[in-house]
Amino acid sequence: EIVMTQSPATLSVSPGERATLSCRASHSVSSNLAWYQQKPGQAPRLLIYGASTRATGIPARFSGSGSGTEFTLTISSLQSEDFALYYCQQYYNWYTFGQGTKLEIK
Amino acid sequence: EVQLLESGGGLVQPGGSLRLSCAASGFTFSNYAMSWVRQAPGEGLDWVSSISDSGDRPYYADSVKGRFTISRDNSKNTLSLQVNSLRAEDTAVYYCAKLLRSEFFDYWGQGTLVIVSS
Numbered sequence: 001e002i003v004m005t006q007s008p009a010t011l012s013v014s015p016g017e018r019a020t021l022s023c024r025a026s027h028s029v030s031s032n033l034a035w036y037q038q039k040p041g042q043a044p045r046l047l048i049y050g051a052s053t054r055a056t057g058i059p060a061r062f063s064g065s066g067s068g069t070e071f072t073l074t075i076s077s078l079q080s081e082d083f084a085l086y087y088c089q090q091y092y093n094w095y096t097f098g099q100g101t102k103l104e105i106k
Numbered sequence: 107e108v109q110l111l112e113s114g115g116g117l118v119q120p121g122g123s124l125r126l127s128c129a130a131s132g133f134t135f136s137n138y139a140m141s142w143v144r145q146a147p148g149e150g151l152d153w154v155s156s157i158s159d160s161g162d163r164p165y166y167a168d169s170v171k172g173r174f175t176i177s178r179d180n181s182k183n184t185l186s187l188q189v190n191s192l193r194a195e196d197t198a199v200y201y202c203a204k205l206l207r208s209e210f211f212d213y214w215g216q217g218t219l220v221i222v223s224s
Contacts, residue, residue, distance in 0.1 A: 032209065034209075036151075036211075042216075044201075046210065046212050049206075087150060094165075095141075097152070097153070
């Protein structure tokens with residue numbers, strides 16, 4: 001099983017600033033990585049797939065990068081609606097998720 | 107608009123069974139693989155099972171193999187998950203999710219809560 005590890009567990013950032021979330025895979029997953037956003041009481045929403053391709057309707061302030069075992073989700077100029085939980089997911093070998101990063105208002 | 111609506115959750119005793127359903131609309135259901143993903147209270151996401159677009163290839167996480175059965179009815183645009191021999195650790199919100207290219211989950215339902223407790 002490929003284990004996905006996200007860091008940090010909690011990230012405190014002020015509105016308008018940039019947030020950088022990390023995801024590491026225990027084995028290479030090439031670019032087979034997706035990012036999801038989840039707000040309390042809601043289902044996850046797909047943000048990024050293929051490590052760097054934004055899903056339909058996702059604002060340009062969300063960007064993904066990386067390949068192999070190291071990945072980054074960057075949110076430039078944080079908006080109030082961006083404070084949420086974020087999960088990475090690999091689909092190189094079945095499907096496994098990271099434990100999540102909580103992005104909170106500083 | 108893609109919609110996925112789960113139902114069938116509830117409170118069940120350890121060892122009991124439930125049948126979860128997901129009604130899909132807004133896309134050509136028979137063209138896409140589908141999945142169930144669960145989330146225990148306060149925890150992360152955990153893939154449970156997937157099924158091919160035609161329904162002839164089911165796949166399961168090791169944690170549920172032999173206890174859960176995924177199926178679909180393409181004539182009714184419905185995905186199902188029969189959950190048997192339930193354990194306390196199966197307590198979770200179960201999400202129905204559409205798979206794109208059998209790779210990632212591009213649409214999710216709102217989930218149905220399964221509580222396993224005596």
